[in-house]
Amino acid sequence: MHPFRFEEDAWLVAPRLIGAILTLDGVGGRIVEVEAYDRRDPASHSFPGPTKRNAAMFGPPGRVYVYRSYGIHWCFNIVCREEGHGAGVLIRALEPLHGMERMRARRKLAADRLLCAGPGRVGEALGIELGHTGMPVDAAPFGLRPSDVTVEVVSGPRIGISRAADVPWRFGLAGSRFLSRRFR
């Protein structure tokens, strides 16, 4: 049994990812903030049904879904539920731990606290590209291993959406200074 059980609902998988170590080519860190999205969720890219852009969300669980945000940023998701469903978890922030120099170089002048504090920043720091879509998240060049520490997970409304804005599907590591925003 895979420790993260990506075949289950995204809102069940999402809190399990808090504390896990995510890397791409050895660069990354501890996941401190995520959001869940589902097919029956008006805020989700998969809500209108399969399209060329969101095709990976309807593929096998445990794979990567990358999308372009605001025409500028690459954002990283892990596909959940059974193939054909259309659910996933957006990785919103990491505590940077591995490949610090590569992340600092990619992120230019950003302070360490801001290296991976937001989905676009995670994409830039790890070197996420559209071509990563469809790859398994727990095999090279990616790496994902369960948390080696006990974590306290908090939750709240998702950020930056207009529909289903009250659904508490944002999850974070309590008290982390590497969040994109504080939880209330």
Added chain:
DNA sequence: CGAACGATTAGCT
């Protein structure tokens, strides 16, 4: 075919 709109961020007030 034109227009509007983001699962955002950086920089300035």
Added chain:
DNA sequence: GCTAATCGTTCGA
């Protein structure tokens, strides 16, 4: 707190 940057997708004429 406010807004420009920037572009693929979606929607109305």
